[in-house]
Amino acid sequence: MARVFAAAVLALALSAWALPALAASWGGITPGETLRRDVEARYGKPSRERTVTEEGRTAPEWTYVGDGAPRGMERIVVSFGLLRGNTFVPDLVRSVTLYPRPGVFRVKTVSEGWGKPDAIGTDEQTGRPAFRYDAKGLLVIFDRSGEWAEVMVLAPERPPGTR
Numbered sequence: 001m002a003r004v005f006a007a008a009v010l011a012l013a014l015s016a017w018a019l020p021a022l023a024a025s026w027g028g029i030t031p032g033e034t035l036r037r038d039v040e041a042r043y044g045k046p047s048r049e050r051t052v053t054e055e056g057r058t059a060p061e062w063t064y065v066g067d068g069a070p071r072g073m074e075r076i077v078v079s080f081g082l083l084r085g086n087t088f089v090p091d092l093v094r095s096v097t098l099y100p101r102p103g104v105f106r107v108k109t110v111s112e113g114w115g116k117p118d119a120i121g122t123d124e125q126t127g128r129p130a131f132r133y134d135a136k137g138l139l140v141i142f143d144r145s146g147e148w149a150e151v152m153v154l155a156p157e158r159p160p161g162t163r
Helices: 002-015 036-043 107-116
Strands: 048-054 058-067 073-084 087-100 119-121 131-133 138-142 149-154
Touching: 002 058, 036 058, 058 087, 058 107, 107 131, 107 138
Parallel strands: none
Antiparallel strands: 048 058, 058 073, 073 087, 087 149, 119 131, 131 138, 138 149
16 A cells, blocks of 8 residues: 555656646645745745755755644645746755644545545555545545545646646
């Protein structure tokens, strides 16, 4: 399951490198629009910061954890670095990975907030359900009971025809 989850998150995040600046927002952060200075102004310095190199491009990744995480979250990870046209912008939010506290995002909340998913899947080994919203740039992985979101990844929307 860890490999399947990691592959899904990586695929969604990597697909965001060259996509236009459109995405669902969360907590004042919109992948493809929000800059690093805006994240820092809203949430302060991260609990942890590291530099990530993917596809030959280097950009920061910030983690807010524990008391540094926004209310209702165990942690959030903000990845920066996105192509805008032919220009790589290292300070532009590429994706946001949310790790909500149990029960914060129940299936009903996700469905009412984002509508019907483009795809619904279940991991064969763990039985954990997942919703994928291609047009909204959202992947939601639920707990084993399927009642609440354990992980939510937001990235720029994928335009029609690029799925």
